[in-house]
Amino acid sequence: MAANARPVSTRLASSPSQSPAPSAPSLVLLALLPIILSLLFLTFLALQNLLPRSFTLSLPFPFSLLIPQKLGGYSHKTSVESLHHTLTSLSAYRSSQQSSLSAKKRSFRTLGSTGKRYAQALGYQAKLEEITRASATNADLVDGLIGLGKRDFEGGWGWRKGAGGGRPEPGRVIEMLKHFVRDWSTEGVRERSALFTPILSQLEDLYPSMDNFERDNLRILVPGCGLGRLAYEISDLGFDVDANDYSYFIASRLIFKHTESINEHRIFPNIHSFSHHRTAQDMIREVRFPDVLPKPTLLSFQPGDFLELYRQPEVYDAVVTLFFIDTAQDIVGYLETIYRALKPGGYWINEGPLLWAGNPRMECSLDEVLHLARMIGFEQLDLRSVDSDYTGTLDGLFRYIYEAQYWVMIKPKLTLPDSDVVDPPSSSSSSSL
Amino acid sequence: MAANARPVSTRLASSPSQSPAPSAPSLVLLALLPIILSLLFLTFLALQNLLPRSFTLSLPFPFSLLIPQKLGGYSHKTSVESLHHTLTSLSAYRSSQQSSLSAKKRSFRTLGSTGKRYAQALGYQAKLEEITRASATNADLVDGLIGLGKRDFEGGWGWRKGAGGGRPEPGRVIEMLKHFVRDWSTEGVRERSALFTPILSQLEDLYPSMDNFERDNLRILVPGCGLGRLAYEISDLGFDVDANDYSYFIASRLIFKHTESINEHRIFPNIHSFSHHRTAQDMIREVRFPDVLPKPTLLSFQPGDFLELYRQPEVYDAVVTLFFIDTAQDIVGYLETIYRALKPGGYWINEGPLLWAGNPRMECSLDEVLHLARMIGFEQLDLRSVDSDYTGTLDGLFRYIYEAQYWVMIKPKLTLPDSDVVDPPSSSSSSSL
Structure with a gap:
């Protein structure tokens, strides 16, 4: 980086x-x-793509700093904005938790005397106190992330608490804590396995006879990588992976750069909602992470705006999008960028829902996305549904079920002479699956 | 009423x-x-419980007005507040839909020229226009509900658009439209069947050998009845049902008082989100309701606050709560009220999640609710999970799955001499399932 x-x-x-x-x-x-x-260093940077990967993996300091997070282009402006917003949200977590729990305690105190006696018998107040302590433990980890962000990015690239960074969104911090569980804890194995297996098997099927040394010539882009577990698993198969995300890079640096041992960190992900718990103890369930220590692999994190970063054509052998395409404010731009970035004959593997957020230019149904992809030039090789849990609450009484859509498309080797983009038909045609 | x-x-x-x-x-x-x-009318009111139900069902005007919606006590203050809030929210639906669709159209117009050509080929703009028309159809139904509310409740008990009624919540109107689908359309059969079958079978098991004439001496309370389908199905088994809700009474009156034929009304419930659709056509799917015309049964709608309305002890043979207890701001008060309202030997049948909303005095886990119920005096007869979909989008790619908890409890025939309420133990005991 x-x-x-x-x-x-x-x-x-x-x-x-x-x-x-x-x-x-x-x-x-x-x-x-x-x-x-x-000069020596710059020469190395220029030549590093020509050097054998096995050689660069064993380089001494300061060259080793680039491995596995080798230098990648990144979009500075959007990254700074995103970093500031992340730091602002992180710094709002502790107080927002405190004020939410204070409101609950105030409401509890309005309970009548009979109610209070029952609550005493249930140990309800003790539960509130335990949750308060668990919340402070979470906030300590979050403070650690703020420190990491300021340290690794030279004072957070000019960020100061309370100055700029937009409106804090502590809800996104809660989301991030849950992503640690989903991506990097033993508790997340079931959800990960359901989603990762089709993708990893597909990649192994597409490049079956290669050993890791040959795969490292194959470049794979994983936009919307989040905390990076899928990108890491792909790189662990030997591929050369670029992992892009708009906003999660502080959290993934905790895993990839600032973790010494398995299960070093602990959080209480279930305290953020009082709903859907089987037992009071379930709410105060501790989760430790990470379940693995990432080995050095060919994995480069590239924070920034996907549309800005990957304009160069025919770079990647495959693009893998997991729970990503519906983050598009401009789905046409996303699909065109994926298409352009692929080498002819390259694959686009997608898995995820169509949960549009914000106010995107287009919010497409599944048939419209597929139709759009075909118009842009993709050929569809596979399409199926993968039922996928999205756990709000560990072991809770409620689940979100995404009928995630899994597809593989190919950018055909023969394209039109002057353009990667096939013109859409001039007459309006009805869409169908 | x-x-x-x-x-x-x-x-x-x-x-x-x-x-x-x-x-x-x-x-x-x-x-x-x-x-x-x-005097004649009041005598009838006083005596009506002594008259054979088959006789009262065939009474002329004005007595027929009481059947099937026979008079029930209701909490006037909370009902007026709730009616005003409902009318205010209903009256905000059309404009909130219009402004949401306008924002989408504005965003669409910022699409580049290539994107617009693709959109043209997809028929995306035509879709936006179709959704706009569907939204107007929904708004017409909603306007009909406002008219109904003002007519049936003498000018909405003093409500005027734009004056009072609190902050409008058009989101609750969308929720209500979806409840028409869930409760009263053919499309809702699967979800209803999963949830209603355990309850209806239980009631038939508890009172097996009776014909409808004998069951009409058994009074059943259904608090949180929503649009009233479960309450109606119970009354259709012959029981004498009181159906209570805080806020849905205008919507249930549409079904019970202002509907002449099956599938008379139509709405487009899927237009409220652009996410999770298989095809563009799925979004503009029309749903007609009701799938049945309610027959005259012993069913009384009693709008108002559950805690205020049912203070009288030992009235009901059974209380049935479906997706209700987690609406409690005071779960102790709810359980005590259910317990008090039951005759000794009466049953409490519950089914639903624990999704606490607002800032309740207590937000209990399942084990805590069960422990609380036992402390209040209930004996638990049955407890199991019922997996229950909650459809956001018809035929969509996303579902909520509640592992709804189904239980049957009994208020024992032998209670302590001076109180319905068993004192909680004085020492704090740990809770367990």
């Missing part, structure tokens, strides 16, 4: 100037040293 | 005074007539 490179060169450049009263020749040498090192 | 009685007596009392220049004896007779009629 580009952000890594900058602190490194700064340190190398400034440390020699700290030695007192140097002689004239050594001064010249010292002045040249950072330039030489920088 | 009490609201029915007032226009009747007003009309009877005032019509004689319209005859010009009457003689003295006829004046006395005319003055006495309303008193005599009122």
Whole structure:
């Protein structure tokens, strides 16, 4: 990641100037040293795609910093906005939890005396206190993420609490905590397995006879990677993976950069709702993560706007979108970008619902998305439903069931001479599955 | 319903005074007539529970007005508030739909020229126009409900558009339209059958050998009756049912009082979200209702606050709560009220989730609710899970699954001498299922 490179060169450049009263020749040498090192480093950057992956994986510092998070382009403006918004939301989590629990305690105090005696027998107040403590534990982890964001991104790229960053959305922090469970805990195995298996099997089927060394020439893009588990699993099969997301990069850095041991972190994901619990204890259920320590793989996180970052044509052998395409404000732009970024003969594997959010330019039904993809030039190879839970509450009495749509499409090898894009038919045709 | 009685007596009392220049004896007779009629009517009210149900079902006007909606107590203040809020929300539906669709059209217009050509090929703009027309059809039905509310409740008990009624919640109108589908359309059969069958079978098991004539001596309370389908089905088994709800009475009156034929009304319930549709046509799916015309049964709708209305002890042979107890702001009060209202030996049948809303005094887990019920004096006879869909979108790619909890409890025949309520244990005991 580009952000890594900058602190490194700064340190190398400034440390020699700290030695007192140097002689004239050594001064010249010292002045040249950072330039030489920088040139060496830049040469490495330029050449790294030509070097064998197995070689770059064993490089010493500072080159090792680039592996597995090797440099990728990223969209600075949207990343800064997103980082500030993330930090602002993270910094609102503790107080929003406190005020929500205070409101519950105030409401509880209005209970009549009979009610209070029953509540005493249930241990209801003790439950409220336990939830308050669990909430503070969550907030400690969240504070850790703020510190990480400020440290890894040089003071959060100018972020200060209470200044800018837009309207805080503590709800998105709760969502993020639940994503730690879904992506990186043992508790998430069932949901992950249902969704990841079709994709990983497909990739292994498409490139069956290769060992990891050959697969590392195959570049796969995973936009909307979230906390990065699927992208990691794909890279763990040996592929060279670019993982893109607009906003989750602080959270994924916790896993990939700041975790020493399995189950090092703990959270209480169930405290955020009092509904749908079998037992009072279920609400205060602790979840530890991560369930694995990511090995060094060919995985590059590239924060920023998908539409801005991947304009270069014919880069990827496959694009894998999981719960992603319905985040589009412009689904046409998304599909065109996927199509353009694919090499001829490349595959688009999609899995997910069609839950449009915001006020997108188009909000398509399944048949419309498929029709659109065909008009843009894709050929559809596979289409099926994958029933997929989305757990609000672990072991709770309520589930969301997405009949996620799984499809594989190919960008045909023969395209029109001057354009990747097939013109849509001029007459209006009715859409069908 | 009490609201029915007032226009009747007003009309009877005032019509004689319209005859010009009457003689003295006829004046006395005319003055006495309303008193005599009122006495006759009140005598009927007092005695109606002693009369055979088959007789009261065939009574002429004005007595027929009481059947099947016979008079029930209702909580006037909360009903007026609720009626005003309902009317205010209903009157906001059309404009809120229009502004939501306008925003979508504005967003669509920002699509680039390539995107617009694709959209043209998909017929996307035609879809937007069809949805706009469907939305107007829904709004016509909603306007009909406003008219009904103002007519049946004498000008909406003083309601005027734009004056009072609190903050409009058009989202609750959408919810209500979906309840028409769930409760009263063929499309709702599967969901209804999953939830109603356990309850109706249980009631038939508890009172197996009776024919309808004997069952009409058994009084059953259905609080939180919504649009009244379950309450109606129970009354259709021959029981004497009181159906209570805080807010749905205008909608249920459409079905029970203002519908002449099966499938008379039509709505487009799927237009309220662009997400999770298989085809563009699915979004513009028409649903007709009701699938049955309610027969005259012993069913009384009693709008108002459950806690205020049912203070009288030992009235009911059974209380049936479906998707109700989690609406409690005070679950202790709810359970105590159910317990008190039951005759000794009476049954409480519950089915539903624990989705607490608002900021209730207590938000209990399942084990806590069961523990609470036992402390209040119930004995638990049955407990099991009933998987229950809650359809957001008909035939859509997404479902909510409630693992609804079904239980039967009994109020034991032997209770403590001076109280219905068993004191909770003084020491705190841990809760368990």
